[in-house]
Amino acid sequence: MSSLPSQLSARVESVTGVDPELRPATKPQFGHFQSNVALRLAKQEGRPPREVAADVIARLGVGDLCETPEVAGPGFINFRLRSDVLAQVASDLIDDPHAGITQAPNPQRIVIDYSAPNVAKQMHVGHLRSTIIGDCFNRVLTAQGHTVIPQNHIGDWGTQFGMLVQYVVEHGLDVTTLDLPEVEQLYKDSKKEFDADPDFADRARRRVVKLQGGDERTLAIWRSLIEVSLAGFNETYARLGVLLTDDDLAGESTYNDDLPRVVDELEADGLAVEDNGALCVFLEGQDAPMIVRKRDGGFGYDATDLAAIRRRVSTLHADRIIYVTDVRQAHHFEVLFEVARKAGFLPESVAAEHVGYGMVLGPDGHPFKTREGGTVSLASLLDAAEQHAAPNIALAAIKYADLSNGLQKDYVFDAERMVQTTGDTGPYLQYAHARVSQILRRAAAEADPQVDPEADLSTLGWGRVELLEEPAEQQLALLLSRFGEIVDLVAVDLTPHKLCTYLYDLAGAYSSFYEKCPVLRSEGQVRASRLALCAAVRRVLGVGLGLLGIDAPDRM
Numbered sequence: 029m030s031s032l033p034s035q036l037s038a039r040v041e042s043v044t045g046v047d048p049e050l051r052p053a054t055k056p057q058f059g060h061f062q063s064n065v066a067l068r069l070a071k072q073e074g075r076p077p078r079e080v081a082a083d084v085i086a087r088l089g090v091g092d093l094c095e096t097p098e099v100a101g102p103g104f105i106n107f108r109l110r111s112d113v114l115a116q117v118a119s120d121l122i123d124d125p126h127a128g129i130t131q132a133p134n135p136q137r138i139v140i141d142y143s144a145p146n147v148a149k150q151m152h153v154g155h156l157r158s159t160i161i162g163d164c165f166n167r168v169l170t171a172q173g174h175t176v177i178p179q180n181h182i183g184d185w186g187t188q189f190g191m192l193v194q195y196v197v198e199h200g201l202d203v204t205t206l207d208l209p210e211v212e213q214l215y216k217d218s219k220k221e222f223d224a225d226p227d228f229a230d231r232a233r234r235r236v237v238k239l240q241g242g243d244e245r246t247l248a249i250w251r252s253l254i255e256v257s258l259a260g261f262n263e264t265y266a267r268l269g270v271l272l273t274d275d276d277l278a279g280e281s282t283y284n285d286d287l288p289r290v291v292d293e294l295e296a297d298g299l300a301v302e303d304n305g306a307l308c309v310f311l312e313g314q315d316a317p318m319i320v321r322k323r324d325g326g327f328g329y330d331a332t333d334l335a336a337i338r339r340r341v342s343t344l345h346a347d348r349i350i351y352v353t354d355v356r357q358a359h360h361f362e363v364l365f366e367v368a369r370k371a372g373f374l375p376e377s378v379a380a381e382h383v384g385y386g387m388v389l390g391p392d393g394h395p396f397k398t399r400e401g402g403t404v405s406l407a408s409l410l411d412a413a414e415q416h417a418a419p420n421i422a423l424a425a426i427k428y429a430d431l432s433n434g435l436q437k438d439y440v441f442d443a444e445r446m447v448q449t450t451g452d453t454g455p456y457l458q459y460a461h462a463r464v465s466q467i468l469r470r471a472a473a474e475a476d477p478q479v480d481p482e483a484d485l486s487t488l489g490w491g492r493v494e495l496l497e498e499p500a501e502q503q504l505a506l507l508l509s510r511f512g513e514i515v516d517l518v519a520v521d522l523t524p525h526k527l528c529t530y531l532y533d534l535a536g537a538y539s540s541f542y543e544k545c546p547v548l549r550s551e552g553q554v555r556a557s558r559l560a561l562c563a564a565v566r567r568v569l570g571v572g573l574g575l576l577g578i579d580a581p582d583r584m
């Protein structure tokens with residue numbers, strides 16, 4: 029169901045024919061919303077605005093939602109939602125497992141391509157962002173009842189594996205005894221040798237041919253490099269508390285067998301043509317062609333992504349495909365989608381979206397680098413935040429910092445600021461949740477001294493919100509009623525910062541309510557009703573934080 033404000037807005041529009049552009053009222057005595065629709069209509073019709081306003085009100089049927097609307101000032105219309113209606117909406121949230129999140133009437137199959145680190149390298153800050161953002165999309169879309177199919181498109185193929193395997197063979201190493209940081213070191217060492225020694229480079233290239241040809245020994249070493257890397261990635265995923273599992277892995281090598289077919293289809297369509305020995309797709313308005321097969325016969329990132337998109341449609345039956353990567357890959361995806369559409373791999377009925385994110389900057393405002401100038405590993409970022417706070421709080425700090433700004437923006441990783449329990453931070457929201465939980469816990473203990481202090485607070489039965497007389501109570505209920513709509517917005521636009529802002533506002537509205545309306549110190553029906561309102565706040569905050577992948581503690 030749509031929220032009260034949007035129901036109201038739709039009703040007004042059905043009478044006036046234009047969007048009433050409801051704005052929150054500036055003062056409680058003006059009700060909850062104000063519209064200037066009569067002023068706009070009056071101008072068109074050349075009539076006095078107050079008369080038009082009175083007319084609109086007379087034709088409106090909103091008695092089930094509002095008190096009788098009032099004309100104010102030059103011709104504004106003020107709306108005050110009925111407090112019993114607000115109370116009803118807030119009450120319904122308390123026991124709703126979806127907390128008011130709209131269940132998709134036509135659930136989709138949604139592929140989300142995220143995380144995607146590269147084998148033999150540690151996950152770096154960029155992968156941190158992809159993993160956290162993708163995880164949030166996964167949770168939001170799943171909560172609406174869609175079938176989410178995560179795809180972890182890890183970089184597990186390419187010429188660098190010739191170099192790595194050759195190095196391993198020549199140095200008689202046993203990869204299985206290494207961990208990911210050691211494998212990364214191996215990568216660096218082999219790269220150094222590759223650049224310095226042309227003979228080694230030659231042997232490495234021959235090794236690539238062996239790898240592609242399916243040489244058993246080469247494949248075995250390649251597989252062990254993947255195993256070790258996956259163990260490292262999984263450790264990070266566990267630490268981040270994200271939903272990805274090994275079932276979601278679909279690395280670049282998964283598509284090897286599809287590549288020749290993809291190429292044939294592109295050639296048969298006349299889409300791909302030979303150019304200087306390479307197989308290319310030329311697009312109008314693009315300076316450089318997409319290279320599907322290189323001059324040496326090898327396939328690269330573009331070809332693999334074409335095969336992946338083709339399979340996501342034909343085999344995974346995706347209705348929507350979302351890619352979460354660094355914003356610098358925007359052009360790659362623009363070209364990819366266009367070629368995939370032309371080739372018939374991606375029908376118009378399937379949406380393809382690239383969500384690009386900005387860089388994580390160090391305190392100096394420059395891209396985050398280690399003191400030695402290397403890329404910062406994800407583990408070291410988590411370590412940095414954990415120097416200032418407990419692990420679940422440090423994690424909330426990082427995730428919130430990642431999600432609460434427009435994704436395209438770069439942001440400064442300032443561990444000390446991010447872990448504060450005041451201001452627009454993850455820990456502040458966790459703290460709000462802990463505070464409201466504490467009130468409920470106390471109330472439960474007062475009502476029944478035998479109650480288990482660790483009992484699940486949401487199952488204790490909080491009755492219903494009956495009385496909503498104070499403006500602070502009404503504002504809180506009003507905000508609660510908007511949750512489902514905010515989630516809808518995030519699901520469509522893929523803008524988690526809107527959910528962050530909403531939760532931050534909710535925590536603020538809860539604070540004002542708590543200052544102005546005593547809960548435990550009030551009595552009778554008022555107390556019961558306020559406790560129920562607290563239970564509704566706790567539910568929405570808890571579910572909302574859950575959608576961000578942030579833990580909502582009962583105590584802090």
Ligand code: ARG
Nearest residue numbers: 141144145146181182183353
């Ligand atoms: N492995 C790539 C990287 O580290 C990201 C892959 C993103 N997904 C894709 N289908 N291209 O940049």
